[in-house]
Amino acid sequence: MIGKILKKFDDKFLASEPRTGEIYAVAALFDKPDQIIHAAEKVSGAGYKKFDVLTPYPLHGMDDAMKLNQSRIGWIGLLGGISGTILSFLMIWWMVGINYPTIFGGKPAFNLPPSIPIMFEITVLLAALSLAGAMLTIFNKLPANANPLMDTAFIKRVTSDKFGIYIEAKDAKFNQDEIRALFEELGSKDISNIHYPVYDEGKTKNPLTDIKFMGNVAGVAFVTAIVTYFVLNVLLFLPPFNWMHHQPRVMPQTESKFFKDGYSMRKPVEGTVARGFMPYEFKGMPDSTIVITPNPLPVTQKSIDLGKKRYDTFCSPCHGFYGKGDSRLKGQFPVPPTLLSQKVMNWKDANIYHVITNGQNVMPSYDRSISRDDRWAIIHYMRVLQRSQNAPDSDVEGK
Numbered sequence: 001m002i003g004k005i006l007k008k009f010d011d012k013f014l015a016s017e018p019r020t021g022e023i024y025a026v027a028a029l030f031d032k033p034d035q036i037i038h039a040a041e042k043v044s045g046a047g048y049k050k051f052d053v054l055t056p057y058p059l060h061g062m063d064d065a066m067k068l069n070q071s072r073i074g075w076i077g078l079l080g081g082i083s084g085t086i087l088s089f090l091m092i093w094w095m096v097g098i099n100y101p102t103i104f105g106g107k108p109a110f111n112l113p114p115s116i117p118i119m120f121e122i123t124v125l126l127a128a129l130s131l132a133g134a135m136l137t138i139f140n141k142l143p144a145n146a147n148p149l150m151d152t153a154f155i156k157r158v159t160s161d162k163f164g165i166y167i168e169a170k171d172a173k174f175n176q177d178e179i180r181a182l183f184e185e186l187g188s189k190d191i192s193n194i195h196y197p198v199y200d201e202g203k204t205k206n207p208l209t210d211i212k213f214m215g216n217v218a219g220v221a222f223v224t225a226i227v228t229y230f231v232l233n234v235l236l237f238l239p240p241f242n243w244m245h246h247q248p249r250v251m252p253q254t255e256s257k258f259f260k261d262g263y264s265m266r267k268p269v270e271g272t273v274a275r276g277f278m279p280y281e282f283k284g285m286p287d288s289t290i291v292i293t294p295n296p297l298p299v300t301q302k303s304i305d306l307g308k309k310r311y312d313t314f315c316s317p318c319h320g321f322y323g324k325g326d327s328r329l330k331g332q333f334p335v336p337p338t339l340l341s342q343k344v345m346n347w348k349d350a351n352i353y354h355v356i357t358n359g360q361n362v363m364p365s366y367d368r369s370i371s372r373d374d375r376w377a378i379i380h381y382m383r384v385l386q387r388s389q390n391a392p393d394s395d396v397e398g399k
């Protein structure tokens with residue numbers, strides 16, 4: 001039934017390709033999986049080497065029946081993987097250790113543990129690439145792009161409902177009559193000779209040396225390049241495809257004909273204030289001029305905790321964790337005075353706020369790095385420090 005349909009289809013659409021007289025292989029079709037396994041055993045047992053079996057689906061036991069050796073592809077994967085490990089190790093070691101050593105946090109420039117994930121990735125990558133490459137080129141013989149079996153009645157059946165075996169004429173033991181007799185004895189009712197197609201002129205040509213084939217490849221490449229160039233560089237600049245290119249806008253760092261001074265980049269209007277930004281009105285002014293405002297932040301456990309957090313981060317490196325002026329900077333920055341002095345204790349909160357915001361002599365301004373509320377919270381915490389470090393005996397319980 002299927003045979004009839006295929007034949008009809010063939011006769012209608014695929015007038016068989018012309019073939020030469022030179023024989024490529026003798027092929028036989030079988031109906032049942034048991035038969036083909038038996039046939040494979042006999043053929044390999046008879047000493048044929050250049051033969052292959054084609055089945056519509058994988059058959060268990062076929063490897064043994066064909067006496068196939070273990071595939072060599074595993075070794076190629078191993079080789080690719082090992083070279084990936086070694087190459088990536090050398091790459092990282094040379095790049096970060098020799099060519100461009102960069103110190104992060106005092107750690108050595110080259111270090112094995114952080115390199116391992118990269119080495120692992122490259123190992124997997126090279127193993128996978130070498131497997132895929134070897135499979136295509138060595139095992140499936142790319143760039144050969146055709147096989148004499150293609151377009152034969154034999155191949156049509158083994159890709160649908162029959163089990164096929166063929167022995168190549170290149171086999172040292174090849175003898176047409178003997179092989180036909182063997183296949184018949186094994187129970188095949190459909191034995192055929194497969195000839196080389198005419199275009200092969202008797203042998204499968206390497207397409208790399210085939211001028212016609214390579215010409216077609218070059219032609220396709222050329223047309224693709226031209227079309228890509230045309231689309232990206234010409235078409236997209238023509239209406240209506242240019243909607244992304246022509247927008248009413250100015251590019252940064254370019255000349256502008258619109259503005260008198262010729263700059264396309266504009267300064268914000270005088271007095272512009274960023275959203276959410278509250279300028280400090282006493283910025284840069286001496287202490288004497290500041291208006292005394294009370295600390296707007298209520299004294300709560302939360303605000304004191306916040307103040308401690310910010311103080312430990314921003315102030316303690318110079319002023320010490322308790323405000324005693326025991327700087328941790330080992331003389332790399334002038335040691336500040338204690339924050340527990342009578343002078344600072346007498347200061348109003350606004351005065352300290354002014355110093356944090358404005359800086360004082362060598363102490364830098366913190367108005368960019370610490371938000372307003374956080375600055376006020378720091379002052380609450382400073383008051384806690386001052387109280388705790390100057391506690392009178394009467395504060396201690398029981399006195």
Ligand code: HEC
Pocket residue numbers: 311314315316317318319333334335336337338339341343344352355356360361362363364366378
């Ligand atoms: C980089 C080091 C450094 C950091 C960080 C620093 N300060 Fe200062 N601070 C100083 C120095 C130095 C002085 C003394 C400046 C001077 O000569 O008037 C000072 C002075 C002060 C004074 C005035 C003390 C006085 O007796 O005049 C206050 C108050 C003060 N700092 C608070 C803070 C607070 C609060 C922080 C955290 C937001 C802070 N400082 C962060 C170095 C620092």
